[in-house]
Amino acid sequence: MSYTYSLIMDTLDPELDSIGKSNLFDEWKDSLQTIVEEVQNPSSNHRKVLGALLSVTRHKDFGDFSHENLKVLMDTTYLLRQLRLSTKESKRVINNLMAIGNDMVIPLAPDHVEMTDEIELDELMKHLLEISG
Amino acid sequence: MDAIFFDTDMYIHRLSPDKPVRESAEKAFHKNKPSAMSEFSIVEFKGNYIACLVLLRRKISDSDSLQSAYSRIQNSGGRKATLMLAQLFRWLGGIDFPVNPWPKAKNILLTYLDSQIEIVWQSFINSVDKIERQFECNRAREEPQDNNGKWSARIPRCKADNTKCTIGAFLLKFFDELGNLISGLDALPPEKKTTELEMVDKVAKEIIQRNRFRWQNSNCRKIGDLLIGLESKSGKALISSNYKEHSILSQYLGYTFNHFDVTAIRLK
Numbered sequence: 001m002s003y004t005y006s007l008i009m010d011t012l013d014p015e016l017d018s019i020g021k022s023n024l025f026d027e028w029k030d031s032l033q034t035i036v037e038e039v040q041n042p043s044s045n046h047r048k049v050l051g052a053l054l055s056v057t058r059h060k061d062f063g064d065f066s067h068e069n070l071k072v073l074m075d076t077t078y079l080l081r082q083l084r085l086s087t088k089e090s091k092r093v094i095n096n097l098m099a100i101g102n103d104m105v106i107p108l109a110p111d112h113v114e115m116t117d118e119i120e121l122d123e124l125m126k127h128l129l130e131i132s133g
Numbered sequence: 134m135d136a137i138f139f140d141t142d143m144y145i146h147r148l149s150p151d152k153p154v155r156e157s158a159e160k161a162f163h164k165n166k167p168s169a170m171s172e173f174s175i176v177e178f179k180g181n182y183i184a185c186l187v188l189l190r191r192k193i194s195d196s197d198s199l200q201s202a203y204s205r206i207q208n209s210g211g212r213k214a215t216l217m218l219a220q221l222f223r224w225l226g227g228i229d230f231p232v233n234p235w236p237k238a239k240n241i242l243l244t245y246l247d248s249q250i251e252i253v254w255q256s257f258i259n260s261v262d263k264i265e266r267q268f269e270c271n272r273a274r275e276e277p278q279d280n281n282g283k284w285s286a287r288i289p290r291c292k293a294d295n296t297k298c299t300i301g302a303f304l305l306k307f308f309d310e311l312g313n314l315i316s317g318l319d320a321l322p323p324e325k326k327t328t329e330l331e332m333v334d335k336v337a338k339e340i341i342q343r344n345r346f347r348w349q350n351s352n353c354r355k356i357g358d359l360l361i362g363l364e365s366k367s368g369k370a371l372i373s374s375n376y377k378e379h380s381i382l383s384q385y386l387g388y389t390f391n392h393f394d395v396t397a398i399r400l401k
Contacts, residue, residue: 036240036241038237038240039240040240044279044281045281047248051246051249051252052251054245054248055248055249095255098252098255104252104256105253106221106224106249107149107150107224108148108220108221108224109148109150110212110213110214110217110220111142112149112151112154112395113151114399121219124223124227125203125218128199128228129199129203132233132235
């Protein structure tokens with residue numbers, strides 16, 4: 001986590017050029033993804049914050065965030081270093097992230113799914129089940 | 134109050150994977166200000182969308198493989214829950230989602246589900262300018278509970294020791310409207326009387342006869358449309374895609390119903 005934090009912190013280094021910053025930002029995103037995949041049994045508050053960070057940065061690049069918003073991402077990453085993260089704190093940081101990213105909600109409503117879409121979703125599940133062995 | 138009320142289904146349309154429906158619902162929320170929502174929508178949303186997310190979270194967490202998670206979700210959550218799971222996979226990359234090895238895939242899924250329960254709940258509560266609380270529903274004050282990943286979206290049965298709401302007094306304030314509604318529903322052709330309207334009719338008759346509402350257990354959940362319709366009377370109108378019930382209820386209870394026509398949006 002310290003390494004991940006150093007990546008986002010360095011992204012804000014004024015002496016770096018934009019290419020360097022952009023690469024660090026992508027490395028920070030990769031690092032978050034690795035933590036999500038590899039760390040066993042994190043607390044659910046850590047998970048919520050990690051998921052919120054992945055959602056707010058999904059399909060986004062360094063240039064999509066203002067300096068202030070990058071600081072929000074940095075402060076959130078800093079909090080993840082704590083061994084204990086309270087529910088109150090995780091709610092607060094998720095609200096901060098929601099304020100900078102307006103599309104963090106994943107559209108998963110199963111009501112009124114059209115027939116063609118249902119067939120497509122069934123095919124997808126079938127494929128994933130097959131390759132999962 | 135000059136607020137426009139939004140029915141529970143309107144926020145659910147904002148979560149629709151169907152882009153035109155989702156965008157139209159979002160537009161409705163942005164266009165109609167000030168906005169409000171009945172406190173009862175909170176109970177409905179928790180018992181519906183959030184409960185489904187919690188089910189996915191539990192089954193994935195307890196499964197040793199994708200096959201096991203999928204069949205358990207299918208067996209306990211039915212079609213609705215399996216569609217939700219498939220949509221989550223599609224959003225996470227579709228066929229490119231790394232389902233192997235399962236422990237890694239599981240960690241990714243749990244991370245998104247834990248954060249979504251929190252994000253969607255906050256987003257739902259903040260989706261309107263005001264939550265109308267005319268009957269101070271206790272159940273509407275209860276958030277989904279997270280005990281380190283053991284989520285609960287349980288809606289307890291209402292009993293004397295956990296309920297101090299004023300639903301009885303609230304419904305009795307609309308004695309005349311309920312009388313009108315009973316006459317209207319009695320005259321309604323049987324094919325127009327949905328199961329929900331039949332339940333509303335039964336409860337309204339009981340209120341009129343006994344001069345009280347039996348709020349114990351989960352009786353309110355049988356008449357959600359009635360409660361939302363009556364709370365919406367304090368605003369300018371109620372927006373809902375639920376035409377079958379609100380086109381009838383609004384007529385006799387005296388509120389303006391604005392139909393959010395999903396079929397028409399899809400045909401555009």
